[in-house]
Amino acid sequence: MAILELEQVTYSYRTRYQQVDALKDVSYAFEPGKLYALVGKSGSGKSTLLSLMAGLDLPQQGRILYEGKSTKELNLTHYRREKAAVIYQSFRLFPLLTVAENITYPMELRKVSAKTARKRVGELLEKVNLPASMANRFPGMLSGGEQQRVAVARALSMETKLLLADEPTGNLDSENSLHIVSLLRDLAHQDGYCVIVVTHDMEIAALADEVLTMRDGRLQE
Amino acid sequence: MNIFVAFISSAIPLGVPLLYGSTGEIVTEKSGHLNLGIPGIMYVGAISGVIGAFLYEMSCGNAKENMVPALAILIPLLCAIAGSVLMGLIYSFLTVTLRANQNVTGLALTTFGIGIGNFFGGSLVKLVDSDMPNIILTKTSNFFCAQLPFADDCGWFGQIFLSHDFLTYASIVIALVVSFVLNRTRVGLNLRAVGENPATADAAGINVTRYKYLATCIGSAIAGLGGLQYVMAYANGVWSNNAFGDRGWMAIALVIFALWKPTMAILGSFLFGALCNVYNYIHHFFYLGHDANRELFNLLPYVVTILVLIITSMRKKREHQPPQSLGLSYFREER
Numbered sequence: 259m260a261i262l263e264l265e266q267v268t269y270s271y272r273t274r275y276q277q278v279d280a281l282k283d284v285s286y287a288f289e290p291g292k293l294y295a296l297v298g299k300s301g302s303g304k305s306t307l308l309s310l311m312a313g314l315d316l317p318q319q320g321r322i323l324y325e326g327k328s329t330k331e332l333n334l335t336h337y338r339r340e341k342a343a344v345i346y347q348s349f350r351l352f353p354l355l356t357v358a359e360n361i362t363y364p365m366e367l368r369k370v371s372a373k374t375a376r377k378r379v380g381e382l383l384e385k386v387n388l389p390a391s392m393a394n395r396f397p398g399m400l401s402g403g404e405q406q407r408v409a410v411a412r413a414l415s416m417e418t419k420l421l422l423a424d425e426p427t428g429n430l431d432s433e434n435s436l437h438i439v440s441l442l443r444d445l446a447h448q449d450g451y452c453v454i455v456v457t458h459d460m461e462i463a464a465l466a467d468e469v470l471t472m473r474d475g476r477l478q479e
Numbered sequence: 480m481n482i483f484v485a486f487i488s489s490a491i492p493l494g495v496p497l498l499y500g501s502t503g504e505i506v507t508e509k510s511g512h513l514n515l516g517i518p519g520i521m522y523v524g525a526i527s528g529v530i531g532a533f534l535y536e537m538s539c540g541n542a543k544e545n546m547v548p549a550l551a552i553l554i555p556l557l558c559a560i561a562g563s564v565l566m567g568l569i570y571s572f573l574t575v576t577l578r579a580n581q582n583v584t585g586l587a588l589t590t591f592g593i594g595i596g597n598f599f600g601g602s603l604v605k606l607v608d609s610d611m612p613n614i615i616l617t618k619t620s621n622f623f624c625a626q627l628p629f630a631d632d633c634g635w636f637g638q639i640f641l642s643h644d645f646l647t648y649a650s651i652v653i654a655l656v657v658s659f660v661l662n663r664t665r666v667g668l669n670l671r672a673v674g675e676n677p678a679t680a681d682a683a684g685i686n687v688t689r690y691k692y693l694a695t696c697i698g699s700a701i702a703g704l705g706g707l708q709y710v711m712a713y714a715n716g717v718w719s720n721n722a723f724g725d726r727g728w729m730a731i732a733l734v735i736f737a738l739w740k741p742t743m744a745i746l747g748s749f750l751f752g753a754l755c756n757v758y759n760y761i762h763h764f765f766y767l768g769h770d771a772n773r774e775l776f777n778l779l780p781y782v783v784t785i786l787v788l789i790i791t792s793m794r795k796k797r798e799h800q801p802p803q804s805l806g807l808s809y810f811r812e813e814r
Contacts, residue, residue, distance in 0.1 A: 336684065350679040
């Protein structure tokens with residue numbers, strides 16, 4: 259059964275100079291346990307689609323269904339907190355918080371007890387292949403690859419079934435890129451996550467179970 | 480010894496408006512908004528309190544015995560908060576909702592606030608048909624300046640620590656509460672997250688707009704109390720247009736000196752209060768020759784402010800940096 263379904267999703271927005279029809283009648287069903295790559299040129303609508311799937315906005319026409327329920331009927335704040343985790347190209351870690359605090363932040367929002375959250379930090383660092391000793395370091399002390407692993411650990415701490423990644427390897431060298439995508443693929447195959455990765459990199463896309471191509475706001479079969 | 484005690488004791492009220500202003504600015508800056516409108520907001524806080532006090536004194540027939548102490552304090556206090564929150568709302572609407580440039584908006588708000596303050600101040604002066612260009616609210620001021628009854632019996636300790644108006648003590652309590660909320664509570668963590676990286680906070684389910692509005696309005700309310708304290712306690716209830724000076728700007732500079740920490744702002748404010756007071760006392764401590772030499776000490780707080788800005792800008796420690804998104808508008812739909 260699909261975890262996330264897009265039904266004729268249409269979305270447009272205005273910039274200072276023009277109206278942009280970012281998505282036109284996009285329909286697709288995403289299943290758990292798979293890694294999806296969403297590819298396409300700049301401006302094809304990939305990131306807009308990802309932000310709608312992340313619950314940052316609602317489609318103007320059509321629906322996005324999470325486990326059968328339209329995001330229009332869901333509380334989007336609750337959806338973003340508990341249903342969809344996002345990983346970004348620029349990691350977006352909080353520089354003044356330690357690695358452990360960055361990871362526990364989504365748990366704080368869900369009012370998970372501090373003791374449970376601390377315990378989860380060790381498990382999550384292990385999951386993303388980082389040593390436990392890294393917990394008390396600050397993001398600025400880590401390499402790009404390590405920071406992205408922390409961002410993945412933070413996303414996992416949300417305990418969602420849906421992982422959305424916007425160009426997660428865009429700031430990494432090829433070796434680290436491969437590690438991150440392998441990690442995301444393992445999360446899909448071994449732990450049953452539905453992982454959707456927006457990428458320009460066709461080598462990365464080649465590792466996905468399904469490759470979806472966006473062109474001019476439409477999803478191409 | 481007596482001169483030294485008097486110097487310290489009189490320096491404290493000079494630092495209080497700075498503490499209110501810097502604490503308010505810290506709250507706002509933690510949400511990622513640089514509010515250069517703080518001087519104007521403090522000015523509006525002051526004039527709003529003056530208007531409230533003026534109307535209440537008028538309604539009591541200008542007789543102290545007709546005034547209820549609680550109302551004499553509450554009315555100006557609430558007016559000051561309302562006036563400064565209104566300014567905060569204008570700033571928030573422009574910079575959060577309309578995403579106007581924060582620096583320009585802040586500067587415009589300062590000009591606007593001082594203009595509004597002078598307009599109402601001037602109007603009140605004309606209303607009472609006073610010969611002097613000021614409004615005198617000493618009856619209300621007396622309620623604000625009520626001291627602890629045993630302060631005079633405690634010698635130098637009482638003079639330095641116990642002889643101040645309640646807004647002085649409130650400024651320290653507010654700074655400590657703000658520090659606690661920022662560093663020890665979930666709300667504080669969310670606010671810091673919004674100021675550091677609004678996009679991440681947004682994606683994590685934080686209502687970024689609400690936090691920015693609330694932080695700016697609460698920060699403005701705190702800053703506005705600084706203006707009220709200046710008029711009612713430091714100036715003994717006497718409002719004169721433009722008398723507030725550049726305290727608002729010093730409060731903003733203090734935020735950098737305090738490294739965005741309200742507890743450091745307490746120390747910094749009283750230190751700057753002392754620097755402002757050096758001019759009044761220096762001739763007691765040193766022979767300066769011609770009296771005109773004393774004027775040089777009027778420059779002291781500003782010279783130190785510039786030095787502080789230079790030194791703090793050179794610090795590179797991670798925990799001494801401003802919120803990462805400070806001054807940047809958040810565009811969720813940037814894609």
